[in-house]
Amino acid sequence: MSNFKTNLQYLRAQRNMTQEQLAMLLGVSRQAISKWESEKAYPEMDKLLMICDFFGVTLDDLVIGDVAQPHRNVSRTQGHGDEPEDTGAAPLADSERPPLSMFHQDPAPLPQDITGYEAHMRDFDAKIPSGIFAIIFGIGAGMFFDSDNSILGVSPLNDFLMFLCIVLGVIVGLVFLVPAGLGHSAFMRNHPYVEDFYTEHDRAEARRTLTIALIGGIGLILIGLAEVIFADEYLRVDDGWPNSVFLMLVACGVAAIVYGGMHYGRLNLAEYNKTAEQEYREAKGLNDSYDMVNGAICGTIMMIATIVGLTMLFFFNGGPKGMFWMSWVIGGLLCGISSVIIEAVKASHGKHDDDIIV
Incomplete structure (x- = not known):
């Protein structure tokens, strides 16, 4: 050797x-x-x-060969013997090899996906939007039974059916989201570095998918918004089925946008490697205090948002115009603001994750 x-x-x-x-x-x-x-x-x-x-x-x-100049490697004879054929050329000594600075002159083989990254990410990209769709769609289906304008009219079943639709939507969503998230975290811990093997054709295809998803998703949301305005202005209905239809269209639009973004984002292997390294550091207990503070703040914010949303849903008839779900949206925005602030503080103090992984 x-x-x-x-x-x-x-x-x-x-x-x-x-x-x-x-x-x-x-x-x-x-x-x-x-x-x-x-x-x-x-x-x-x-x-x-x-x-x-x-x-x-x-x-x-x-x-035992010489990958720098494979044509100079020792070859075997064509017969049944095991002795190498004398080609007249001795194997290169280390001193005779070209310096490492010259290695770039030889064409390197194309990178290969030896970790199964592409198959994993396609599965992940499908499950996350599906989970988000199920949760929003379940909330939208529940709005059909809003007591103020239920499709059943005045009925003691309205509250139960609304609760059932929302719970089923959340359960189905979690069936997609939880395994996908855990599996992705495990994949990143097992593969904290993946070499970029994507071609320009792959990137062009991902850009087309993202463009179609953005146009289609935004279009569906705008159609839903127009439907709510039409029902309020011309049909004088501002609760019940108009909100239900709106949320169902939003579910489709958001799922499309999320899928397009994730499908395109999977090609950013530099960002994946950075995030995967953070997962690796977290698994090894190497995260710095800034990351832990940010996680604690975001976790607290989302817990409060969940409590507020569920309180409005079950004790205040869904809040103003059934907008209880906005608590999660606001919670997500506050988490984003918190992350930006903490990253700015971290950068100002020069606390960058440059330690070597051991």
Whole structure:
């Protein structure tokens, strides 16, 4: 394995990849990569195969060959013997190899999705909008039974049916959201670094999807808003089914916008790697105090928003014009404001997460 050290350095240089990035990709520590490249230790067979798959080389080339100039590698004879054929050219010594600064002259193999990132993100991108849609749609369905203008008229079943629709919507939504969120967090902890393997064609396709989703989603929301205004101005109905139809259209529009944004955002692997590193640090208990304060503030805000929303729903007939759901919207905005402020304070004090992951 005398050539492995230089081969690995060469392959990393082709991809402009640091030891830390390769370590995260392989699921080992940065110190392990350093030991491999200083010949203090050698990787196990499964790690060798992962390196071969990732860089697109054979095991022979990686371990005993010369990936810098594969045409100079020792070849085997065509017969049944095991002795190498004398080609007249000796293998390159380390001193004869080109310097690492020249490695970029050779074309690097295209990056591959060896972590299953694309399949995972497509599943994640479908589940999150589905969960959001189910929750908003359930609230909209419940508004059909608003006691002020129920489709059943005056009935003792109105409150029960409204509650049932909302609960079913929330349950279905959580069935999508909770497993998707937990699975995504686990994926990021297991794969804190993913090399960017997307092509320009992939990015163009994602931009088209985002454009269609934005136009369609905003259009549906505007149609719902026009329906509410029409029902109020011309039909003199400002509660019940107009709000229900509006929320159902909003559910479709928001789900479309969220899907388009997530579908496009999955290509931003730099942001994914940053977030995944934060997840990794959180799992290792390495997060700084700013992140913990921000999480505590946002958690408190959303708990208060939930209490306020449910109180208006069950004790004050849904609040003014049934707008109890706005408590969650306001809570989300306050969380965003809190995050911006804390990040600004963090930046002003120079508290950046630049520690090396070990």
